[in-house]
Amino acid sequence: MTASAAHGPSAEARRRRLVAAAFLLPALVLLGALVVQPIGYSLYRSFFDRSGDVFVGGDNYREIFADDGIRTALKNTAVWVVLAPATATALGLIFAVLTERVRWGTAFKLLVFMPMAISMLAAGIIFRLVYDHDPGRGVANAVWVGVHDTFAQSSAFPKARPGRDSPLTDAGGGAFVTREPVRAGVPVLLPLVGVAPETLPGGTRTAGTAAAVPGEVTGTVWQDFTRGGGGATNVVDPSEQGFAGMRIEAVRDGRVVDTATARADGTFTLSAKADGALLRLPAVNFREAYGGVQWLGPALVTPAVIGAYVWMWAGFAMVLIGAGLAAVPRELLEAARVDGANEWQVFRRITVPLLAPLLAVVLVTLVINVMKIFDLVFVIAPGAVQDDANVLALQLYRTSFGTDADPGLGSAIAVLLLVLVIPVMLVNIRRLRKEGAR
Amino acid sequence: MSRSDTAPATRPAAGAARPAGGLAGRAAGRLAGGAVRVFLVVAALFWLLPTLGLLISSLVAPADLNEGGWWQVFGAPSRLTAENYERLLANETITGSLLNTFAIAVPATLLVLALGAFAGYAFAWLEFPGRDWLFLVVVGLLVVPVQVALIPVSELFGTIGLFETTAGVVLFHTAFGLPFAVFLLRNFFAEIPRELLEAARLDGAGELRLFTRVVLPLGGPAIASLGIFQFLWVWNDMLVALVFADSAHPPITVALQQQVRQFGNNIDVLAPGAFLSMVVPLVVFFAFQRQFVTGVMAGAVK
Numbered sequence: 190m191t192a193s194a195a196h197g198p199s200a201e202a203r204r205r206r207l208v209a210a211a212f213l214l215p216a217l218v219l220l221g222a223l224v225v226q227p228i229g230y231s232l233y234r235s236f237f238d239r240s241g242d243v244f245v246g247g248d249n250y251r252e253i254f255a256d257d258g259i260r261t262a263l264k265n266t267a268v269w270v271v272l273a274p275a276t277a278t279a280l281g282l283i284f285a286v287l288t289e290r291v292r293w294g295t296a297f298k299l300l301v302f303m304p305m306a307i308s309m310l311a312a313g314i315i316f317r318l319v320y321d322h323d324p325g326r327g328v329a330n331a332v333w334v335g336v337h338d339t340f341a342q343s344s345a346f347p348k349a350r351p352g353r354d355s356p357l358t359d360a361g362g363g364a365f366v367t368r369e370p371v372r373a374g375v376p377v378l379l380p381l382v383g384v385a386p387e388t389l390p391g392g393t394r395t396a397g398t399a400a401a402v403p404g405e406v407t408g409t410v411w412q413d414f415t416r417g418g419g420g421a422t423n424v425v426d427p428s429e430q431g432f433a434g435m436r437i438e439a440v441r442d443g444r445v446v447d448t449a450t451a452r453a454d455g456t457f458t459l460s461a462k463a464d465g466a467l468l469r470l471p472a473v474n475f476r477e478a479y480g481g482v483q484w485l486g487p488a489l490v491t492p493a494v495i496g497a498y499v500w501m502w503a504g505f506a507m508v509l510i511g512a513g514l515a516a517v518p519r520e521l522l523e524a525a526r527v528d529g530a531n532e533w534q535v536f537r538r539i540t541v542p543l544l545a546p547l548l549a550v551v552l553v554t555l556v557i558n559v560m561k562i563f564d565l566v567f568v569i570a571p572g573a574v575q576d577d578a579n580v581l582a583l584q585l586y587r588t589s590f591g592t593d594a595d596p597g598l599g600s601a602i603a604v605l606l607l608v609l610v611i612p613v614m615l616v617n618i619r620r621l622r623k624e625g626a627r
Numbered sequence: 628m629s630r631s632d633t634a635p636a637t638r639p640a641a642g643a644a645r646p647a648g649g650l651a652g653r654a655a656g657r658l659a660g661g662a663v664r665v666f667l668v669v670a671a672l673f674w675l676l677p678t679l680g681l682l683i684s685s686l687v688a689p690a691d692l693n694e695g696g697w698w699q700v701f702g703a704p705s706r707l708t709a710e711n712y713e714r715l716l717a718n719e720t721i722t723g724s725l726l727n728t729f730a731i732a733v734p735a736t737l738l739v740l741a742l743g744a745f746a747g748y749a750f751a752w753l754e755f756p757g758r759d760w761l762f763l764v765v766v767g768l769l770v771v772p773v774q775v776a777l778i779p780v781s782e783l784f785g786t787i788g789l790f791e792t793t794a795g796v797v798l799f800h801t802a803f804g805l806p807f808a809v810f811l812l813r814n815f816f817a818e819i820p821r822e823l824l825e826a827a828r829l830d831g832a833g834e835l836r837l838f839t840r841v842v843l844p845l846g847g848p849a850i851a852s853l854g855i856f857q858f859l860w861v862w863n864d865m866l867v868a869l870v871f872a873d874s875a876h877p878p879i880t881v882a883l884q885q886q887v888r889q890f891g892n893n894i895d896v897l898a899p900g901a902f903l904s905m906v907v908p909l910v911v912f913f914a915f916q917r918q919f920v921t922g923v924m925a926g927a928v929k
Contacts, residue, residue, distance in 0.1 A: 205753065205754060205755070206755050206756075208753060208834045209749050209753040209754070209755035209758075210755070212745045212746060212748060212749035212753060212834070212838075213745070213746050213749045213750075213755075213761075215742045215745065215746075216742040216743065216745065216746035216805050216809060217746070217761075219742065219798065219801055219802040219805060220765070220768065220802055220805055220806070222783070222802070223776060223780055223783075223798065223799060223802035223803070224768055224771055224776060224802050224803065224805075224806070225768070226779065226783075227775055227776035227778075227779035227780055227783075228771065228775055228776075230778075230779035230782075231775055231776075231778065231779055234778065234779070284667075284670065287663050287666065287667055288667065290660065290663055291663065291664060291667060297667055297670075297671055299916075300671055300674050300675060301670075301671075301674050302920075303674075303678075303909070303912065304674075304678075305912075305923065306859060306905075306908045306909055306911070306912035306919070307863065307904075307905045307908055307909070308862070308863030308864075308865065308880055308904060308905075308908070309863065309865065310863070310865050310880045310883060310884060310901070310904070311863075311901040311902075311904055311905050313887070314681065314883070314887065314897050314898070314900075314901040315677045315678055315680070315681045315901065316677060317887070317890055318677075318680055318681055318684060318894070318898070319676075319677045319680060324696075325695050325696050326692075326696055326697075327696075328676060328677075328680050328696065328697075328698065331696050331698070500673075500674065500677065505923060508920055508923065508924070509923075509924055512924060532659065557770055560772070561772045561773070561774060563774075563866050564865045564866060567865075567884075568884065568887055571890070572888065582772070582774050582866075585774050585777070586774075586777070586866070586869075586870075589777060589778050590777075590870060596778050596782075599777075599778055600778055600779075603772075603774055603775045603777070603778065604775075606772050606774055606775060607771065607772065607775050610770045610771070610772060613770050614767045614769070614770045614771075617766055617767065617769060617770065618763050618766055618767055621763065621766050622763070
């Protein structure tokens with residue numbers, strides 16, 4: 190190929206070079222002006238201050254590690270790099286292996302791969318809705334609250350509390366307890382106030398006065414409030430409502446000796462064991478309705494956004510791994526099965542080791558991708574928690590283009606981002622060289 | 628070779644091994660199969676429900692949205708309405724932004740294809756000093772994050788008057804699409820049999836003629852994959868547009884992003900808007916699945 194060049198540039202060789210230059214020039218000019226030159230300029234700019242006039246040396250780089258906000262971004266980017274690629278790759282591997290065993294595997298793959306085609310903005314809006322705090326809107330909390338309420342009953346009287354001159358007093362932890370011990374045969378009055386009539390549980394009836402029964406502790410727990418006024422304090426007035434379903438515990442020396450649940454009219458009966466005990470209304474009666482998890486609160490926002498990312502990119506891993514899996518010789522797996530290996534052993538000992546190089550490629554691709562993550566965090570994290578969800582690329586954007594822009598610091602972050610991907614750049618080049626040598 | 632040798636040998640053995648496993652083994656196998664199916668169904672729900680939720684929300688009138696979650700629509704299908712879409716399509720900001728997205732994505736795709744094919748051909752078949760070295764540089768540029776160029780290019784565009792213009796966004800996307808395009812097309816073109824090119828050269832075809840008559844037609848599949856990949860990439864971009872696009876004529880991603888700040892009060896705009904932005908990518912995805920997958924896979928090994 191260099192035969193003509195070796196004999197000095199002939200007219201023919203010169204013509205060829207011109208042709209090559211004509212083919213290459215448009216691409217090289219654009220790459221040079223908009224990709225290569227910016228790398229150099231970012232590096233240069235990162236040593237100057239906000240205005241660009243004052244040389245500040247490494248101050249901008251020191252700032253990256255000193256500034257609390259940027260440190261959060263660094264920390265979160267690290268969390269992303271550790272969690273997101275591994276999760277997406279693992280799920281992709283599992284899906285690729287399992288879809289080979291069902292007839293609708295292709296449809297499943299299509300469904301899981303589909304998010305790759307849509308924008309991170311659209312995916313962000315989709316997940317903003319999924320994670321909405323209102324269980325009547327966000328499906329994540331709807332499911333969570335549904336499961337929670339199946340196992341832990343929610344209370345009917347979250348706002349109930351003793352009124353003035355009540356025989357009940359605060360027992361701490363949200364419970365209330367009688368001031369005096371109760372006696373068998375003397376009906377107990379447990380008046381509370383503060384529950385809106387329309388929030389009382391269904392089946393509630395007008396409160397009744399408990400009859401005195403010898404050898405038993407009886408009483409009434411009710412809403413000691415007459416609508417429109419006129420009711421007397423600590424008296425069961427005719428139009429007042431019983432607290433149906435209220436749990437009552439008899440406590441002696443700190444131990445629960447008996448329990449009861451109020452009937453529809455608010456009356457209850459405890460055995461003689463309650464004689465001389467204090468009556469307690471445990472906190473479970475007054476717990477606020479469970480509102481679910483703050484998915485997009487400061488603590489969970491990063492894992493939540495990572496979840497959305499995995500939703501988008503597991504399909505990518507699945508398709509690549511699926512292609513690798515198709516190339517695994519079937520006889521190898523079949524032979525292992527004949528030798529008595531179970532499916533897990535085949536997967537663990539044969540499939541995964543054979544796919545290891547491919548898994549590494551997928552993982553590395555996702556790691557690069559994750560380091561640059563911007564849109565998803567920007568869209569899903571509500572304004573108030575963006576500081577908590579911050580990642581490097583988002584910080585770069587905010588530093589460089591906000592109202593308070595600092596292009597010097599922004600350039601330093603850009604250089605850091607570039608340095609983080611350089612190892613991958615070198616691996617790519619080396620791999621290509623090896624291929625060229627072959 | 629090994630495949631044809633061993634396959635017949637293992638098949639009868641496998642057939643013989645199965646009955647030996649006995650009823651218990653078969654029952655365990657069926658149980659495992661059931662577990663796999665259950666797991667995949669649950670996973671499918673996880674992948675389906677988020678999108679379905681937004682789709683249904685986009686079809687519920689704003690007044691009804693506060694009545695309860697979108698899943699309650701299954702009990703009251705009469706709540707579904709195209710009202711939100713009608714309102715959105717009458718909203719010129721949104722329809723205009725959709726056109727802006729086209730105005731960015733189509734030229735940015737065509738430019739990458741053209742420039743990438745020219746350069747790919749040069750790297751594959753033309754001889755010039757420093758060719759291999761230059762190609763390695765291009766491959767190195769594959770992983771450069773766009774973020775690195777945001778500040779420098781916005782200053783550059785500022786001086787030459789391209790800042791906040793569609794042309795600027797198109798050029799930026801073209802530049803950052805080129806390394807992958809050159810890489811992919813060069814590798815594909817290099818596979819073209821040398822004899823084909825030599826024969827055409829002997830017939831007196833010039834390089835340009837060779838390129839358009841031999842290389843481009845043969846490179847069709849790679850060019851298609853690359854085109855779809857690049858088109859979707861640019862269509863779905865938000866960051867580049869956020870920085871460089873004309874804020875008076877933003878693409879759909881930026882137009883919708885500006886709405887996200889009031890999330891909660893404007894689901895009737897955001898949900899149908901997001902779907903409107905997804906229509907084109909999804910149509911492209913379903914129509915050109917194979918090419919898209921090829922493009923994604925080629926991109927992964929970058």
